[in-house]
Amino acid sequence: MAEKARIGVLISGRGSNMAALLYASRAPGCPFEIALVAANDPEAAGLRIAAAEGVPTFALSHKGLKRAEYDTILDQELRQAGAHYVALAGHMRILSAEFVEKWAGRMVNIHPSLLPKYKGLDTHQRALEAGDRVAGCSVHLVTPELDDGPVLGQTEVAILEGDTPETLAARVLIAEHQLYPRVLADLVTRETCPEGLLDKVRELALALPAAEEKLSHGMPSFTVSGGKMFCYFTRDHHGDGITAILVKTSGAEEQTMLIEAEPELYYRPAYLGPSGWIGFRIDRGNVDWDHVAEWLLKSWRQAAPRKLADVI
Structure with a gap:
């Protein structure tokens, strides 16, 4: 809770x-x-x-x-x-x-x-x-x-x-x-109910260049030019009771380091975890939206074509 x-x-x-x-x-x-x-x-x-x-x-x-x-x-x-x-x-x-x-x-x-x-x-x-x-x-x-x-x-x-x-x-x-x-x-x-959290994530994600929203694996997801995914919004996925964003890390080493440092905030998501994605919980109240925006941008940069990524 x-x-x-x-x-x-x-x-x-x-x-x-x-x-x-x-x-x-x-x-x-x-x-x-x-x-x-x-x-x-x-x-x-x-x-x-x-x-x-x-x-x-x-x-x-x-x-x-x-x-x-x-x-x-x-x-x-x-x-x-x-x-x-x-x-x-x-x-x-x-x-x-x-x-x-x-x-x-x-x-x-x-x-x-x-x-x-x-x-x-x-x-x-x-x-x-x-x-x-x-x-x-x-x-x-x-x-x-x-x-x-x-x-x-x-x-x-x-x-x-x-x-x-x-x-x-x-x-x-x-x-x-x-x-x-x-x-x-x-x-x-608004910062604890999934609908309000999704609205805020959507606002930040779609503010990035060439970002679009789609539904993927039953989750609202955000892609960049070319259809590459840079964020998933997950809500009680497979009954885990968690509301979070899934974003790209630089790889397994960074993923492990983040989870070990803040296990209450980060977790290794099923299916996407082996690919270096990480879960960032936003259901614990008092969300640091600047931090969320930083993760979205970081993940967006990894998914965006180099020519587009150089824009910001």
């Missing part, structure tokens, strides 16, 4: 969405756990909740620190806690572009509007003034632009006659607490 994804949660105040994530993480089968709750206000009420529930906390006021300095410290704390993902839960401080880039694709935020409507503050007041019939909330990936990342999920909330920003906010908050854990669970399981 893949290990649970570890989440670092950033807050500034009461931490109600943090608490929703925390309690959801304790439900049977939840694929994530809270590794750290961090706040830029040492008096944030959410810190007390986290501490009482046995979750590690970190608090440091950003006052007197340059944005880059503060974000460097925050990044170090998250990594020391073993965080795989970052969830913003009422974190009221803009993060530097450098910090966002370090966590690209692994940092999410919940926003109290149906994005792309009403980015920024005063979302409920703006929805009421616009005469909208529904409001809602969105979970999105964080990018350097405020509230502008790809939306991963939304929930609509009906606006009632006589609603004020406060009454509307209270109902939207209920929706937030339901939406955030579900979307976060979907995001982290």
Whole structure:
């Protein structure tokens, strides 16, 4: 079984969405756990909740620190806690572009509007003034632009006659607490469910010159010009319970060396193993996709015609 994804949660105040994530993480089968709750206000009420529930906390006021300095410290704390993902839960401080880039694709935020409507503050007041019939909330990936990342999920909330920003906010908050854990669970399981893993492998493999996908021996496979195979995607092949890519090594010596060095990551696949192919497991969570890309390129180079291989 893949290990649970570890989440670092950033807050500034009461931490109600943090608490929703925390309690959801304790439900049977939840694929994530809270590794750290961090706040830029040492008096944030959410810190007390986290501490009482046995979750590690970190608090440091950003006052007197340059944005880059503060974000460097925050990044170090998250990594020391073993965080795989970052969830913003009422974190009221803009993060530097450098910090966002370090966590690209692994940092999410919940926003109290149906994005792309009403980015920024005063979302409920703006929805009421616009005469909208529904409001809602969105979970999105964080990018350097405020509230502008790809939306991963939304929930609509009906606006009632006589609603004020406060009454509307209270109902939207209920929706937030339901939406955030579900979307976060979907995001982290993209790196453990075979369909999500295949999508990522496909993206990397087909980005290589002249790469094509085909089905071979019941497995999605990737070829280069001339039909030579450079990668197989295997999922529970012959009931082995493994999801992996099969790629070419330089030969038996390298294959043996890799397996002996990291037997939990590499293995000798049936049938293709004697030909120097190696299995590289991607079903253990927290996949190093840069490493996967390196293997795909290396294997592609061995399969590609010399004229094409010299291109990259």
